[in-house]
Amino acid sequence: MYAKFSVSRDTANDFIRLFVNRRAYSMQAQKPLPNGKVPYFLARDWTTKQPKPLDADVIRMHLNGDVTINLYAINPETQRCKWVAIDGDFDGAVEALFKLQWELKQDGVEAAIEASRRGGHLWIFAETPLLASECRIYIYNLALKLGVPIVGGGLKQGIEVFPKQDQIEEGEFGNAIRAPLGVHRKTNRRYWFYDAPTEPLPQLAYLNGLKKLTETELRSFIQGMTLPENYKPPIREPYVPSPFREVQQEFRILDYVRPKTKDHRNWWAPCPSCRQAGRDKSGDNLAIQIANPRYYKCWAGCSADDIRSALGQPLRKKRMA
Structure with a gap:
């Protein structure tokens, strides 16, 4: 059984400053379906049916363990993100994440590893929101340099990089990732960041203390680089029935x-x-x-x-x- 907390609004706002880049979010079902899956559903206003904005009250419920939410990386108005999350859930994933963390540190980039149900997540935080396309260029090239497999490009097993898109259109959401420090409803467990006591306040204090990646640094890292050819998004072609x-x-x-x-x-x-x-x-x-x-x-x-x-x-x- 997971621990229950009662965090303050200030703590929730601290979480928002770190993780929330847009107000749309999805919520995980409280119980598994008969097939064992515990899906997420886009949070909507029951009256207007429009996406419900994420606020400090929902964040408090997430941190307290009452609900579990997913976060979207890209703000469609700016095509920027506050963070990059690298998800690894394959054999050897945790070792690959520590390898990436060490290599990032050589660039002066401090990253935090969060445990997960089948592996871990490596989080990088930005001083100010960064272009999603530039973040992806950096991480994809770094991973390939280290020989870390990336899903796509012919591979079905490897890390997944959030944001998964260079940009999204108005009305789109992109791919979401489970918000940290909450409860995973499939296991009824919390998964914490390494290197900090397992409670919301010290976890957030640890994350706030990390050096944040700046746009100047990022652009110096990716100078002359592009997204690797095998991972460039396909050109969308309209469906034409035969x-x-x-x-x-x-x-x-x-x-x-x-x-x-x-x-x-x-x-x-x-x-x-x-x-x-x-x-x-x-x-x-x-x-x-x-x-x-x-x-x-x-x-x-x-x-x-x-x-x-x-x-x-x-x-x-x-x-x-």
């Missing part, structure tokens, strides 16, 4: 649901099957791939057959030869 499928009246999920929001990869819409069962009150369980809307998935576990049946468009059974 003429044959058009004649066959191809099923299009977007003809039946209305997206409520989007991120860099997906539209998010109400799941018809969840709605039929009285679930999905937030109306965003269904992810629909922007690049190819034939691909969709309900994050509450409904199958494609469930979704199609709820719409009165059941999947056609393949004829046996």
